[in-house]
Each structure stands twice: as structure tokens, then as C-alpha cells.
Amino acid sequence: MRGRGGHRVYRRAGQATANLAVVALITVLLFPVYWMLISSLRGESQFSFPPKFFPSHPSATSYVQIFTQKPLGTWLLNSIVVSLASTVMSIVVSAPAAFVLSRFRSVALTSFSVAILVTQMLPATLLIIPMYFLFRTLRLLDSLTGLVLVYTAFAIPLSVWILRGFFDTIPRELEESAKIDGCTELTAFRRITLPLSLPGLAATGVFAFVLAWNDFFFAKTFINSQWKWVVTVGLSSLSGWYVLEWQQTMAASAVFAIPPAIAFLFVQRYLVGGLTGGAVKG
Amino acid sequence: MRIRHVRILATALVALLVVLSAPQIKAAPTTIVSLDFPSWMWSEPGVGEYFNDAIAEFERENPSIKIRRTTIPAGEWEDRMIVTLASGQAPDVLKLFTNNVPFFVDRGLLEPLNRWLDNAPFKNRLIGVQKVAVRDGKVYGVALTASPHGFLYNKKLLDAAGVRVPTTPAELFEAARAVKARTGQFGYAFASDPSDVLQAYIALMQWTIGNGTDFSREGKPNCNDPKVVESLEWMKRLLDADLAPRGTTVATFRRMFWEGQLAMIIDGPWTMTYVRDRNAPLYSSIGFAPVPLAMREAGSITGGAFYTIPRVSKSKEQAWKWIELINREKWQRRWLEELVQIPGTVVRPSEKFLKDNQWISTLNELAAKQKSGFGYAAPGFEKFGPEFRRIVIDHWAQVLAGRQPVKPAMDACQAALERWAATLPK
């Protein structure tokens, strides 16, 4: 039986205290986010000290400037295209694989799942050098397609793991009864299991998207042309040798942080199930 | 039925890949000449329009050639270019920082330009720094610009502090102190944030070379040379007295300078252009003088750039056409008079221009008198610049953090460099 385990412990301490403590926690832990937003709206010179916590002349000019003075629009477009493409591809590729791992058993499959787990431990810095040479041979350097392939490959292990966890929770009897009614394995999967796993697919999609969206190293190493930059590379280039506009940098950062923040908010309910995948009793 | 589904899936995947690759396929016709410029050139005031106009003229004259620009931030330039060339993807015209030229020449990455340069109309007008690109009679690049560092000062702040333009480190220190005391602004600044290793090293170079020494001598490390130690001690004194701000990046102090919050810096002429464009009223109050160090005019280090053509380029003839165009009088003059930078060929400025921009004559003097030793790595270690700089700055960071005085830090640096140098391939 699932219970709301810990809260009984604190009934004596008082709900009020706990809720107040949570508010305090939010204030401290989310202060950087607040500061980012405040800094982006600052009207006066960034060199004024002490910093004001509520800017006296808030102005959104930085948000305009990052699109007019810097190619944030181009960067955003590239980030969106690459992230969406790799998300779609990783789901399309991982769902069938997760289905197989969930419904079938064999030695080969077990080793495959172990292999997938091992990929979680691979250090990116070891991968990046031979990958660089591999992509050079495949003529995929300075190519957004190449990046999509990289991100898809990186997203597959976690996607398969999460989706398999979700598929495991859907009883095989549902598919069995569909098969008795004349469906094939695959149709049963498509018509019955898949729709029931929509939360899992959503969670996987978010993971894959955020993985691609946030990547810095591969985007920086594999892409040269400025018009192909994604936002992570563009953002880090803003602190250059000649101009450092903190207001603009913070504005661009805020804009860039919005999609993953929203995606996470929508899907956070399902993250627990996917991540713990069975480690939680009950 | 299952096979059909699989086929649909596979086709969708392939279609996706093709769609994503399409832009690459379209963008590779053979008449494209790709010119790689560091991104500072685009966002620097005036320079962006300059190149846009030049490119427009070039494409009008050569309808079969299109120029494709790519941009890379100045700070990543060296690493990015090395990696790009290593990946076999060289641009056709490669702009190189002056001090990267030996590195690329050593590795045989650049095409000798003699066969074109010998017949070029501008071949005898190139400025002195051109010799950097010459090796065994072969010319590997054409000078684009020379940017000797000088001493930039805000006359208004110095006058308010009641001091003259300093000519020695001691005078600089006193002037900075007076500025701080009487105006509240910082007197001097340099790159004191060790996380940008190259800029921090350049700051050290400004003082050591300005005092007639360097971090290497005759191919061996020279960190604990008394003159090096003395130069660094001056810099530390300025920090400790809070006359120069700590943890400052080069972008920050440049901005402070053109916003009128900083009295003196050692920097290149591009900062003058920034002042003129970002804070025009201040422009006439900014002076450009020889560095207030022992070597004066001969002690300024150089920035600057060259046009080169990588050996692996497939459009060398077309690339040369660009170099020829940009070295025409019209464009060289515009580089000087509109952008107030030294062009790659000698151009006689008009009287009016000299009057409006008096500091240019100082700039020209500096360019004429500086030695050609300028590498952003100590002489003899140019091939291993990044590592050399890292080791030096690792130890300088200890001084910046107040953990060690200069002399012990430089002794440790010397020992570390000697150990490292012993591991280098001959």
C-alpha cells in the first residue's frame, strides 16, 4: 500500500512551519533565476554598485537588442530544429527497442540492456575526440544533421530505459487478449500499449529535447559556421574580448531557458516513475 | 503487415535525414570562395560595413565567385582554426593573427604566395611587419593590419587629478593614485582575471616586453629574470593598492574606459575606434602615447593580422583575387581614414585626417619602431603557445589571489617550465 510516508512525522512540527520553510527554500534556491531576470531588465549601467534588487527603470531593451544586435533568432532556430529532430528520431527509434526489451527475453537482449547502461558512464571527453575523426570521415562536420545524429544516439539509452519501465507497467494481458482477437504483436503494441504510455513518451521526449537543447561541447566542437550555431555556443560567445553586455547575456539566457523549463513543468509528474523504474518499493 | 510498418518507418527516417542534409548539398557549388574572419571584425564599429562593401564590389567584378563569410569569436580563433584545418576543412582565405603565422608556417599549412605577389602592384608598399610571413624567401601571407599596443589615457581624468601623462611605471602608479583619490575612478586596468589565459598573458607581455625582457631568452624559460619579476611586481602593486580593479576581463576594462570610468590602459588602437563610435564626445579627450615603460615606443607588443591561403584550399586563384582587391589604394585608404587602423600597405594620410586624429602619428611611429618579436608565446616556444601560457598564468594566478609573492611564484614557474620544456619533442 502506498502511503504518504514522511508527513506524519511532522504533523507535530506543524504544517505552517513546513510551508514557511518551503517558501524560504524557494527564495534561496531560485534566487539565481530571479537575478537573471532582474539583470536582464536593468535600465542603468551594469557597472553600478551596489546592485539594486528592484531596478528603478526596468526596460526590456535588452530583449530587443539580442535579436537585432546579435543573431539570437538564428541560434534559436537552429536549436529548435536540432532538438526537435533528435527528439522525434530518438522516440521513433527507442520505442520499438524498449518494446522488445520489455516483452521479450533472451541473452542477447540482456546484454543489449547492459550495454545501454554502460553508455551512461561514457565520458563525453573521451568520446568527442574519436567522434570528431569519425564525423570528419563521414563528412558530417559542420553539419546540423551530424549534431542530430549525435544527440539521438545519446538520448537512446535513457529513452529506452524510461520507456521500457513504462511498458513494463502495462500488463501483457492487454496485448494477449488483443492477439486472441486476431491482432499481431505489433498492432497490439501500436493500438493498445502505445496510447497507454503517452506519459512515458512525453517524459522521454522531454529528456531527449532537453539533452539536445542544452548541449554545449558537441555543438561547439562539431560546428564551425556561425549561422549554424545553436544557442549554447552563441551564449558562450557573448562574453568576448571586445564587448560584454551583461543585460543582453542575461536576456538571451532567460529566453533560452524558457522552453526546457516549460517542458519540465509539464512532464515532471512522470519523471519519478521513469527514473526510479522499480527501485521504489510499492 | 509488420514488414510494411517497418518499411514506412525506415522511409520516414531516411526522408528526415535527407531533408536535414539538403541545405548542405545546396551550399557546395564550386565557385564559392569562403573567407573566414573572426567575429570581432564584424561587430567592430565600421569594420562590418567595410567588409560588406568590399565584398559587394568583389562580387560585382567577379560574378562567378561568391564570398561566404564565417565568423568565430576572437578568443577561440587560434584553437578553432587549428581544429578546422586539422579536419581538412580549410577556408579559402584565412585571416590569421600575426602571432599565429609562424605556427601555421612551421606546419606547412599555408600556400606560398610568391607566384602572385611577385606580379602584384602593391608588393613594394607592404608595411614592415610583412617580414613575419616570409620564410626562406617564400611569402606565406599578406599583411592585413598592424596594431601595436599603446598607452591610452583619458585626458579629462588626468587633468582632474592634476597629473601629466606618465612616462615611467612610478609615474603611472602616482598618476593612478591621484586619479583614484581625486575623481574616485580607477586609474589603471589590465586583464586580471586568470580564466582567460591568453588575455592575462598578453597583459604580462605588455609589461615584460615593455621593459625589454620576456618570458624566454635564447629558447629557454626566463621567468625569474629580475626584470620580469620587477614588471610583475608593478602590476601587483597596482592591484594591491586598489588602483586597478581585480578580476577584470579585457571586455570589462575596455568598456569602463570608453564609458569614462577608467583613466589609463595599455591596449591596441581598436579601443580608440570603440571610443569614437560608442562615446563620440570622449574621443577628443583620449590620448595615445608610447607605453610608460623602459622601452617606450620600441616596447609595444603587436596585434595585427595577415591574409593567408591554406594549402588545402581549392579556390586559391579566386582567393588571391580577393587579396588583390582589398590591397587596392581605395580600400587601404578607407581602412586608415574611416576605421583609424593601420592598413597592410603604406598609405599617406591627408592633412585633415592627421589633424582630426593626431594620435595616428603616434601609432605609426610605434608601428615603425617596434621589434618584430611579438608572439603570444615566448620566442622559441611558439609551437607550444597554449601550454606555455597556461603554465605561466597558473603561477601568476597564485600571485593574483594573494597566495604568493611574485618572486617565489616566478621561481616555481621557472622550475615548472624547465621540467615541461624537457619533455618537449625536439
Place this chain on the structure above:
Amino acid sequence: MTASSQRLALILIAPAAILISVVLFYPILHGVWMSLYDIPLLGPPPKFVGLSNFATLVMREDFQHAFRVTLGYTAGTVAAAFGIGFLVAILLNAAIFARPIARKLLLLPWAIPEVVAVLVFAWMLDFQFGVLNYLLSLTGYFPPKIGWLLSPDLAPYAVIAVTAWKDYPLASVMILAGLQGIPLELYEAARVDGATSFQEFRHITMPGLRPISAVVFLLLTLYSFKRVALIYIMTGGGPSRSTETLSVLTYLEGFKFFRMGSAAAIGVAMLAVTLVFTLFYYRFTMATAETAP
């Protein structure tokens, strides 16, 4: 499995398997191969050196230093992220009223891209104009300006702080799930027996969290060990190499000093350490699980 299901399974799993093999496994193998060579990025062709890259590795000052830094960084980050995550989970579990909104808000640092986190923290920790120095100076207990990113002593803590900020949501989500999985009867039974809150915590909550905590520790450790972009963008490994972990060193070795073979060797060493650690970890947690009540 029937023959036709076998074929189906093969077809379904093939794309994933192929992609991972080509993009992940082949480079790893290539990387291991590279570690046996001396590969300058430009210039002379690669030269076979066998295991000498590894032999010299252990002797190298910078490797030893990076190893120590990595240990410190990982320990600090895991402790901080787990600690904060634990606190957040406990409080969220107790605060029913605030929980729905608080849970979403407190998840934000996880969603925020690394690059953004670094930029924001770098700005807050700025020596001259950063807000943290300002707040600290108001308390009167701290010197007016502290160089968080400038001092080799303090920079590691700054980097740990940013990493912990990014990592705590993962810990909190999992620990919260663990908390909510502990059966209510256990607490009721304890209440009947007259246990205090503290005893309940110690004998029910903590053991109940053990399995999920094990997973959290493992994940946090693996993530910290691999982290490179965050550290590299924030400090580049400095000042004075004080934040130069093994992963940062690998990147510098390969892309700044252009010694690809040696960089690959460090990467292989890292992979080996990770595998060994995970192996021992599973052994250890399996063993303790068996002896758990």
C-alpha cells in the same frame, strides 16, 4: 520466442542498436585504440607507443593533480546535491499546501541549461559587481570583496555550488518518491508503540530511503565524474588548475594542447575508473540490501 517474433524483435531493435554502435561504441573502441598512439593533431602521423601513454599517465603531475581535484569535486557535489535534495524532499513531503507549486518551482535548476547556469552564477559571483559579495558585505562578517572565481582556494567551492544547484532537483525528486513509497502502516504502528518523531525518522524513514538513496548516490557520482562543460565554461580548469578535473584535463589535452593520443588515454582511464566504481558499488549495495531488515 517464436522465429517470427525473433525476426520482429531484431527489426525493431535494429535502428537503436545500429545508431548506438556507430555513434557511441565505435568511437569508444577507436578512442581506446587512439590511447595507444602518440597523435599530434597537425603534422607528423600517429606513432604507436603501446601502453606508454598510460605508464606515464600515473607519473604525470597534472594527472595526479586532476585526480585529486576530481575526488574533491565529486565528493563535494554529491554531498551538497544530496543534502539539499534531501532537505527539499523532506520539506515538500511535509508541506502539503505549498507542495504542488513548490515542486514545480524547485525543479527549475534542473531544466535550466548549463551554459545559462554558469553565466548567471559567474555574474552573481563577480568580484567587482556581483550581488553575492554585496549581500555578504552587508552582514559585516565578510571582507568587502571576495574573489570567488579568482582564488584557487575558493573557485572549487564556486564550481561545486553551481553543480549542486543543477543536480539537487534530481535527488529531491527521487528521494521524495522514496519517501512517499514508505507504507503508512509502519508509521501508525510506531505511533501506537509510542515512538517519537525522531525515532520514527531514524528507524522507519532512513532505512526506507536506503534503496533510493543508493541509486541517487550512484547517479550523482557518475554525473559529477563526467561533468565537463559546466566547469570548463566557468573557470576553464583554473585558476591555477584548482578546478581542473580529469574530464577538463582530457579536453584541454586534446583540444588545447593537441595531444590526442594522451587525451584518449586519460579518457580511457576515466572510463575504467567509472566501470570499476560502478561494479564495486553494485556489489556493496547488493550486500547491504541482503542484510537490511
